[in-house]
Amino acid sequence: METIKVSVVTPDGPVYESDVEMVITKAQSGELGILPGHIPMVAPLEIGVVRLFKSGSKEEDLVAVSGGFLEVRTDKVTILAQSAERAEDIDVERALRAKERAEQRMQDQKAEDIDFRRVELALQRAVNRLSVTGKQ
Known part of the structure; x- marks a missing residue:
């Protein structure tokens, strides 16, 4: 082919x-x-x-x-x-920590100055990296 x-x-x-x-x-x-x-x-x-x-x-x-x-x-x-x-180059532990950090920031209602779009993109990147490794 x-x-x-x-x-x-x-x-x-x-x-x-x-x-x-x-x-x-x-x-x-x-x-x-x-x-x-x-x-x-x-x-x-x-x-x-x-x-x-x-x-x-x-x-x-x-x-x-x-x-x-x-x-x-x-x-x-x-x-x-x-x-x-x-x-095969993705550090799964690092990606999991990044995902957890982003999820925590999104849930934190006390911080009014958080740029939610930036946090949302960080979460999307972390989830994407994990999905590529199959360890979501």
């Missing part, structure tokens, strides 16, 4: 690079499935999981991204993200 080259890149450098049969990710407009030969496009991404299906493998590679942009060309998919982590 045909493949397409995929690169996931952050300001700190490349996170993932491989040839895959299909990419599935969540854009702001909805879920996208990219196959070789897809029309060129650019789309802003949500906090979510990038699912990458390799040739000849029933398993998928998972990468947690915290937003960013997806660029599709006829021969390459590039994901530019502020942060991205492969499932």
Whole structure:
């Protein structure tokens, strides 16, 4: 089967690079499935999981991204993200602590000066990282 080259890149450098049969990710407009030969496009991404299906493998590679942009060309998919982590690189204990901190801040009714949107995004990032590891 045909493949397409995929690169996931952050300001700190490349996170993932491989040839895959299909990419599935969540854009702001909805879920996208990219196959070789897809029309060129650019789309802003949500906090979510990038699912990458390799040739000849029933398993998928998972990468947690915290937003960013997806660029599709006829021969390459590039994901530019502020942060991205492969499932095997995620510190589960750290992600659990971040989730608990964000949940506690959201429940804390005494602090009126909390930026709830910022806390909500922190919670979404932590939950996303945990979902990629399968240890939610």
